[in-house]
Amino acid sequence: MIYFKFNCKPFYQDNVSKQEKRSFLGRFFSKLFHRLEANPDFEEALDFVAEWLIEYDDVEFHQAVREMGFDTNKNLIVKLPDERNYGYW
Numbered sequence: 001m002i003y004f005k006f007n008c009k010p011f012y013q014d015n016v017s018k019q020e021k022r023s024f025l026g027r028f029f030s031k032l033f034h035r036l037e038a039n040p041d042f043e044e045a046l047d048f049v050a051e052w053l054i055e056y057d058d059v060e061f062h063q064a065v066r067e068m069g070f071d072t073n074k075n076l077i078v079k080l081p082d083e084r085n086y087g088y089w
Helices: 024-032
Strands: 002-007 051-057 063-070 076-080
Antiparallel strands (some): 051 063
């Protein structure tokens, strides 16, 4: 296993919901295509991730096997993949 840790600038940092910042068409298409999302339980939270920890299997599967995303306060807000969500990386 190889482990990666990196920081990124979250798209949203404040407590105002992403839903409030979207235009009417943005909200409409988001609801329309929600069923097609790869990570339906975490799509909203992905924009708030400030730090990623990625566990990568370089021997057997050659893919990310665990992805954890933390917000700016170091709270775990995304843990992928699982039975319903494919994963981000």
